[in-house]
Amino acid sequence: xxxxxxxxxxxxxxxxxxxxxxxxxxxxxxxxxxxxxxxxxxxxxxxxxxxxxxxxxxxxxxxxxxxxxxxxxxxxxxxxxxxxxxxxxxxxxxxxxxxxxxxxxxxxxxxxxxxxxxxxxxxxxxxxxxxxxxxxxxxxxxxxxxxxxxxxxxxxxxxxxxxxxxxxxxxxxxxxxxxxxxxxxxxxxxxxxxxxxxxxxxxxxxxxxxxxxxxxxxxxxxxxxxxxxxxxxxxxxxxxxxxxxxxxxxxx
Amino acid sequence: xxxxxxxxxxxxxxxxxxxxxxxxxxxxxxxxxxxxxxxxxxxxxxxxxxxxxxxxxxxxxxxxxxxxxxxxxxxxxxxxxxxxxxxxxxxxxxxxxxxxxxxxxxxxxxxxxxxxxxx
Numbered sequence: 141x142x143x144x145x146x147x148x149x150x151x152x153x154x155x156x157x158x159x160x161x162x163x164x165x166x167x168x169x170x171x172x173x174x175x176x177x178x179x180x181x182x183x184x185x186x187x188x189x190x191x192x193x194x195x196x197x198x199x200x201x202x203x204x205x206x207x208x209x210x211x212x213x214x215x216x217x218x219x220x221x222x223x224x225x226x227x228x229x230x231x232x233x234x235x236x237x238x239x240x241x242x243x244x245x246x247x248x249x250x251x252x253x254x255x256x257x258x259x260x261x262x263x264x265x266x267x268x269x270x271x272x273x274x275x276x277x278x279x280x281x282x283x284x285x286x287x288x289x290x291x292x293x294x295x296x297x298x299x300x301x302x303x304x305x306x307x308x309x310x311x312x313x314x315x316x317x318x319x320x321x322x323x324x325x326x327x328x329x330x331x332x333x334x335x336x337x338x339x340x341x342x343x344x345x346x347x348x349x350x351x352x353x354x355x356x357x358x359x360x361x362x363x364x365x366x367x368x369x370x371x372x373x374x375x376x377x378x379x380x381x382x383x384x385x386x387x388x389x390x391x392x
Numbered sequence: 393x394x395x396x397x398x399x400x401x402x403x404x405x406x407x408x409x410x411x412x413x414x415x416x417x418x419x420x421x422x423x424x425x426x427x428x429x430x431x432x433x434x435x436x437x438x439x440x441x442x443x444x445x446x447x448x449x450x451x452x453x454x455x456x457x458x459x460x461x462x463x464x465x466x467x468x469x470x471x472x473x474x475x476x477x478x479x480x481x482x483x484x485x486x487x488x489x490x491x492x493x494x495x496x497x498x499x500x501x502x503x504x505x506x507x508x509x510x511x
Contacts, residue, residue, distance in 0.1 A: 152449045153438060154400040156456055160431035161404015163460075167428045169408065170421035184471045 241304035249368035255326035257356040273355040278311035283348040291341035293331040295370040302373040335364035423464040430459035433485040436492040
C-alpha cells in the first residue's frame with residue numbers, strides 16, 4: 141500500500157469519526173433536553189397517547205374546579221344564614237365573585253358565531269392575496285369582545301371560556317388561545333346584556349364585523365337569546381406577584 | 393487507528409457541545425439518534441475492513457451516508473405508518489456493531505497471543 145493512499149484513508153477515517161461525533165453530540169444534547177422537559181418518551185405514538193391522557197386530566201380537573209367553586213358558594217350561603225353581619229359580608233362576597241367571573245350566570249343576551257369562510261379564492265387571482273380576510277383572527281375576537289363590553293355586556297364567554305380581567309386572546313399558529321385553552325373556528329361567543337344594544341353594536345356600519353361580512357357574510361351568525369348561560373371561569377385565581385396595599389398607606 | 397478514531401470522536405463531540413448550538417426540534421431527535429447509530433456502525437465496519445486489509449474509502453463514506461439516511465427514513469416512515477420500524481434499524485445496526493466489535497477484538501487478541509508466544 142502506498143503511503144499517500146494510507147494517509148488519505150486515515151484522513152477519511154478521522155473525518156467520519158468527527159462527523160459521527162458531531163451527530164452523537166447533537167443527538168445526545170437533544171435527548172437530554174427532551175428528558176429535562178419531562179416528556180415520557182420521544183416517540184410520536186407515545187407522545188400522542190400522553191397528550192390525550194393529559195388533555196383528559198385537564199378536563200376532569202376543570203370539572204372538579206367548577207364543582208368545588210359551586211360548593212364554596214353554597215357553603216358561604218349556608219354560613220351567612222346565622223347573623224346579619226355574616227349575611228352582609230356574604231352578599232358583598234357574592235357580588236365580588238360575580239364581578240370576578242367566578243360564578244356561572246344567566247340572563248338575556250346574544251349568541252355570535254364566527255367561523256372561517258368555506259370560500260377559497262382561486263389560486264393566482266388577486267383575491268387569493270387577501271386570504272387573511274377569510275379567516276377569523278385573534279384580533280377579530282378581541283375587537284368583538286371590546287365592542288360587546290362597550291355595549292354593556294356583563295358576562296362574555298368564547299367557546300365556553302369565561303372572559304375575566306386577566307383573560308388573554310392570542311393567536312398561536314393555526315389556533316387561538318383563550319384563557320390558555322386552545323380553540324379554532326367556529327368561535328361561539330355568548331354575551332349577557334341588553335340583546336338589542338349588543339346586536340346593534342355588532343351591526344354598526346363600519347363597525348367591527350363590517351370587513352368580515354363583506355368578505356363572506358356566511359362567516360358571521362348572530363341572534364338574540366332570551367336566556368344565555370355563561371359558565372364560570374375555571375382558570376387559576378392565584379396571584380403570584382400582586383399584593384394588596386395595606387390600608388394605612390391607602391389613606392395617605 | 394484507534395487513537396485517530398478517538399481523537400476524531402472527541403473533536404466532534406466538543407464541536408457539537410461547544411461551537412454548534414443547533415436547536416434540533418424535539419420531533420427530530422429520534423431520527424438524529426438513529427443517524428448517529430448508523431454512523432457508529434459504519435465506523436466499526438470500516439475498522440474491521442481496515443484490519444482485514446480490504447478498506448475502501450468510497451465504500452466507507454457512501455456506507456456512512458446511505459446508512460444514516462436510510463435508518464432515519466425508515467424510522468420516519470414507521471412513525472407515519474404506526475409501525476415501530478425504527479426497531480428494525482436499531483436491531484440490525486446494533487447486531488452488526490457487536491459482530492464487528494467481536495471480530496476486531498479477536499484480531500487484537502490473536503496478535504497479542506502471537507506476540508507473546510514469539511517473545
